Amino acid sequence: MSDPTILLVHGAWHGAWCWDAVIPLLEAKGRTVHAIDLPTVHAPNKAELGLADDAQAVTDAAAAIDGPVVVVAHSYGGVPTTQALAGAENVVHIVYIAAFALDAGESLLGAVGGEAPSWWMVDGPLTTAGNDAEPAESLFFNDLPADVASANVARLQSQATKPFGEAITEVAWKTIPSTYLITEQDVIFPLFAQEALSGRAGSTVHRLDTGHSPFLSQPEATAAIIDAAGR
Template sequence: MSNDPTILLVHGAWHGAWCWDAVLTRLEAKGRTVLAIDLPTVHAPNKAELGMLDDAQAVRQTVDAVDGPVVVVAHSYGGVPTTHGLAGATNVAHIVYIAAFALDAGESLLGAVGGVPPTWWMVDGALTTAGNDAEPAESLFFNDLPDDVAHANAARLLPQATKPFSDVVTQVAWKGIPSDYVITERDAVFPLFAQEALSGRSGSTVHRLDTGHSPFLSQPEATADIIDAAGR
């Protein structure tokens, strides 16, 4: 058995633990113990009633159940509940933010994107879906994947609770836990300047990948290598 920290993978909005499969397999091949969770605001039966704090609680409970150190990897929206939920967690050795919202206290994801939902957020009351005819999910999240692969992944996206996008972070894990930040340079969702601004907040070690928003799918080997090196 490896003595390295357990790795916890946290997906972003509309996604699920499935998006990490290629990275998880590669990390396990390196001898790592890996967990991937489904966030309740995407996957719970009552998700329309839930908010960011429910996701934060899910992340924290998973970490607290691990006997030993943990490296937590958060993608996109997943950075919000990770940042909030892991504040004060004593067994988190490192956080890896991948094109993620490493927010500060008093900030929300909606505020970070300008206070107005992007045109490709299809908000229907308590639930929001991603993409439309003009801005399909394939070109937003998977623009560096073959068309058939992008389409297959887009078909797996689910409606996401709307409330988490406006929920405010009130405690900040990256102020007390070392972190890395992975910038995705061909990202159609998360502008490069915004990623660069967030990556500089916590004194993070910054990596850059020539990928779209989903490097765990388009460059799983490079993504796994960055994760594997974190928190050593």
């Protein structure tokens, strides 16, 4: 039987592009990989969209794959992934990378204290990341060279605000085995919060000495953790 297909789900403000360093490493290991763009970041009408739209995108992408699937979710991507995959018959494992593995009734905004962090630039229905005092380079890419960090920041887009405050109603990690990757130098996601979430569903836990984006700063190690999941 062939290895499960890998489905990659990015976090807020990002896109499928953030996995570009990891995908060829996984393919070199013989894995089939798909990466999706979430509609609340990339759809033309994203200002109108919410968590259900991102969850549907994850559901559809997993259902379109013939055979078993390992779904990998980063940061906010863990929210629609958790909502979407409850009851997904072909998903055999979830990998949460510094991700919000929420329980029913919880929202991302609630998980960060109920108020938007100071570096969220909320403009009504859309939110961008970073400001002069807290630049996105140091938030997302603090362990990357300055020029590489700046190049990645230039690719970030606005994100619909609505899904941050919406609670999930279905919880995939209660029925699907999971792995949690803790990023120990993460500026955005405090270590204690990641450790608390990593204990859910008896997850297999890995740790890397990276910032919030280990798929960019340590792609080989990240790819190895993904490749081992669900086997």
